[in-house]
Amino acid sequence: MAAIIDGRAIAAKLRGRVAEEVVSLAAEGIVPGLAVVLVGDDPASQVYVRSKVTQTLEAGMRSFEHRLPASTSQEELLGFVAALNDDDAVDGILVQLPLPQHIDSDLVLDAIDPLKDVDGFHPVNVGRLSTGTGGLIPCTPLGCMILLDTAIDHYRGLKAVVIGKSNIVGKPVAMLLLERECTVTVTHIATRNLPDTVRSADIVVVAAGSPGLVRGDWVKPGAVVIDVGINRVERDGRKVIIGDAVREEMDHAAAVTPVPGGVGPMTIACLLSNTLRAARRRRGLPGAVREAAVA
């Protein structure tokens, strides 16, 4: 039987460590603050933003929630981000994606102060990740690595296959695996013979947004499967959330992450840990939780 990696429990532990560090920073008069900006009323985004706000407050940090109408212009949003950059109470800025069609999200991400970019999406942080020179690391990839660490002792030389090449998951998780000296293959919609490519993997990270894409016979016995996919589907007349891998077919894997309760909760815990890290860094204090979690 494959081990089920308990993302909820691991995320709760990480949030607990963040909360402890927040307490010790408070003794120095520092309270980290996270600003979350939501433009429009995408229902999934509203759910995520609510969890982020609640968990930020539970960790003892300040939360600044900004809900802007879908009609917000690009100029207005850029002005808003500039104000958050200048606000000393704000250590982290997250602009929830996707943004409405009429807004160029690359321009918005470019406008965020890299030191406050807790999503790790600014080109400076993307560059820092690719050169291995510090910076803020995207939350979902970071969460994937923390979960992988529970199942893998030695990454060096392992074959990792990443399904998906997005800027927010596929590419950065591939960079982190490469940093650990895995041999990394990044696949996407044009990849030929995806099943055979996946069959060669010791580590599979799937972030395609395609429910049930990865079948049991794609997965080598003893491989570890990290399922990033969040798909809302109807099953037996009920709305449920499932991942990109068929969990029931993964018994021969060494370990798999469930959906829900796997990568999702880690994403938010890593957001809190990045906010703490940004708060420390901005004040010239040495690093925070991340070093301990992903050495």
Ligand SMILES: NC(=O)C1=CN([C@@H]2O[C@H](COP(=O)(O)OP(=O)(O)OC[C@H]3O[C@@H](n4cnc5c(N)ncnc54)[C@H](OP(=O)(O)O)[C@@H]3O)[C@@H](O)[C@H]2O)C=CC1
């Ligand atoms: N758990 C969490 O915290 C998070 C979960 N997610 C979830 O992860 C999934 C991916 O998110 P995101 O990266 O933003 O999505 P994107 O849609 O931006 O990227 C999906 C990627 O998967 C590739 N892809 C899609 N279908 C296939 C297929 N059948 N075969 C091979 N490759 C495929 C696409 O290829 P191509 O580029 O060629 O089109 C693309 O590179 C979604 O379900 C999303 O909801 C996302 C962020 C956080």
Ligand SMILES: Nc1nc(=O)c2c([nH]1)NC[C@@H]1CN(c3ccc(C(=O)N[C@@H](CCC(=O)O)C(=O)O)cc3)C=[N+]21
């Ligand atoms: N700027 C930006 N940063 C993001 O990090 C970002 C974003 N935009 N846009 C959307 C995606 C998606 N995302 C998730 C966060 C938490 C869960 C999560 O907590 N999932 C739980 C609950 C799932 C549920 O019930 O909906 C779970 O998987 O167990 C999932 C997905 C962050 N994203």
Ligand SMILES: [Mg+2]
């Ligand atoms: Mg895309």
